[in-house]
Amino acid sequence: MIVVTGATGTIGRALVAELGGAARAVVRRAEQGEELADKLGCDYVVGDLERPESIPLEPGDRLFLNSSQWPGFARAHKAVIDRAAAADVAQVVTVSVLGVTSGSLLGFGMHGQVDEHLRASGVPWAILAPVGFMQNLAGDVDEEGRIVGAYGRGGVGYIDARDIAAVAAALLTRPVGPGATYDLTGPAAPTHDEIAAELTRALGRAVRYVDLTVQEAAVHLEQRGMPAPAARDLAELMAQIGDGRWAGTTTTVADILGRKPRSLREFLG
Ligand SMILES: NC(=O)c1ccc[n+]([C@@H]2O[C@H](COP(=O)([O-])OP(=O)(O)OC[C@H]3O[C@@H](n4cnc5c(N)ncnc54)[C@H](OP(=O)(O)O)[C@@H]3O)[C@@H](O)[C@H]2O)c1
Numbered sequence: 001m002i003v004v005t006g007a008t009g010t011i012g013r014a015l016v017a018e019l020g021g022a023a024r025a026v027v028r029r030a031e032q033g034e035e036l037a038d039k040l041g042c043d044y045v046v047g048d049l050e051r052p053e054s055i056p057l058e059p060g061d062r063l064f065l066n067s068s069q070w071p072g073f074a075r076a077h078k079a080v081i082d083r084a085a086a087a088d089v090a091q092v093v094t095v096s097v098l099g100v101t102s103g104s105l106l107g108f109g110m111h112g113q114v115d116e117h118l119r120a121s122g123v124p125w126a127i128l129a130p131v132g133f134m135q136n137l138a139g140d141v142d143e144e145g146r147i148v149g150a151y152g153r154g155g156v157g158y159i160d161a162r163d164i165a166a167v168a169a170a171l172l173t174r175p176v177g178p179g180a181t182y183d184l185t186g187p188a189a190p191t192h193d194e195i196a197a198e199l200t201r202a203l204g205r206a207v208r209y210v211d212l213t214v215q216e217a218a219v220h221l222e223q224r225g226m227p228a229p230a231a232r233d234l235a236e237l238m239a240q241i242g243d244g245r246w247a248g249t250t251t252t253v254a255d256i257l258g259r260k261p262r263s264l265r266e267f268l269g
Contacts, residue, residue, distance in 0.1 A: 002172050003057060004042075005049060005080075006066040008032050010135050011095060014165035015064060016040045022173070026055055052079040059088035062172050066095040074110040078117045085123040091176045093168055094118060098129045098183050099245055105233040115181075124176045128168060130184040131246045133161045134267045137195060141207050147199075148210045150217035150235050151192050151242030157185030157249045158195070160262040170256050185249045186261050192242075195264065202268035214239045 006012040007025035016023045016036055023042040027033040033044030047054035049067055057063065063084050065077060077094070084092050094114065097104075102112035118125045137158065140147045164184055171182075190198070192209040199207040212220060217235035222228050253261040 001043075001058065002062045002064065003055065004064045005047075005055065006064075006068070007036060007042075007044070009066065009068065010133065010161045011066060011165045011168065012064070013040075014162045015168050016042050018165060018169035019172070024056065049076040049080055052076070052083045055080055055083065057084055057087040057089050060090050061087070062091045062093070062176075063089050064093050064168055064172060069107040069110060073107070074113040077114045081114070081118050081121050081123065085121045089123055091124045091126065091172070092118060092121075093126045093128065093171055095128045095130070095164065095168075096181075098131050098185070100129075105237050105240075106230065108237065119179060125179045126171050126177075127181040128164055128184055129181050130159050130161075130164050131157050131186075132159075132241070133164075134158045134186065134262075134264055135161050137264075138199065138203065138268075141199060141203070145206050146208055146210045147192060147196055148212060148217070148220055149192060149242075150212050150214050150238040151209075152211060152239070153191050153193070154242035154244045155189030155191050155247040156195075156241060157189040157246055158264060159184055159186040159253075160267045163253050163257070163261045167253060167256050182252050182256070183250045184252055184261075185246075187249060187263050189247045189249055190264060198264050198268060202265075 001024050002022050004016055004023045005026045007016050016025050017040050020041045025036050025042050025044040026047040028048055030046050036042055037044050045056050096111040096115050097108050100108040100112040104112050115127055196207045196209040214235045218232045221231035
């Protein structure tokens with residue numbers, strides 16, 4: 001059985017759609033499971049990553065371990081990995097972020113901690129390490145048609161989360177290979193000015209990118225309700241992303257799927 005956590009999320013739902021009856025979706029509420037089972041033909045179980053014992057794991061199962069983040073994310077994910085190792089699970093596939101370490105800022109650091117734990121756990125593993133998701137971009141446009149950030153003019157190889165799900169499905173259904181980290185990007189790395197132009201075309205209203213310094217971006221985020229330390233770290237992360245570390249593209253999606261990842265224009269339709 002392929003056990004899929006985060007099954008109601010962006011990647012998880014697309015993954016369950018690819019796997020159908022081979023998937024056992026882990027959901028926090030039974031009605032979510034019923035909806036997935038009806039629409040996608042999967043099995044489901046109610047569980048919560050905060051309670052590792054509620055994640056059903058049998059010897060030989062393969063586990064897709066993914067969720068949004070909360071303060072207890074690293075502790076919970078590490079505990080589930082330990083449980084998977086103890087249960088003789090055949091493979092754990094996780095979603096991290098490209099290039100993170102345990103010392104990275106905010107949620108990136110939590111991913112780095114989980115990645116280190118998984119690599120040392122003894123359970124066969126694969127880490128998907130994408131850049132930002134195309135799915136977020138339209139939501140970043142504010143009521144005045146602005147995307148506000150501190151990315152500068154650096155490109156970012158945004159990826160369609162459905163391509164991440166397709167890679168996960170391939171890795172979870174083919175023979176388990178050696179532990180590996182898969183750096184995942186879309187086919188191009190547009191700047192935020194270019195992204196704003198694509199959004200203008202797709203949304204039919206003017207969108208522009210407003211580039212701020214780290215300090216200005218931190219004030220902007222704080223004014224929008226973010227606590228000051230998190231605002232400062234997020235602004236710093238945006239500048240780090242914009243310094244070119246996510247400006248490259250990889251061929252990993254095409255190598256695994258035999259087709260190119262979706263472009264931003266294809267994604268926006
Ligand atoms: N967004 C990006 O640009 C980006 C880039 C790189 C990496 N990532 C990483 O991608 C991951 C998120 O993937 P996604 O966008 O597919 O997720 P998502 O759409 O935000 O959905 C989150 C999923 O996690 C589940 N969840 C949250 N807390 C849980 C818990 N305690 N126990 C069980 N399930 C729980 C949610 O269930 P409910 O429906 O019950 O809430 C939901 O299914 C994060 O680790 C993030 O850091 C994101």
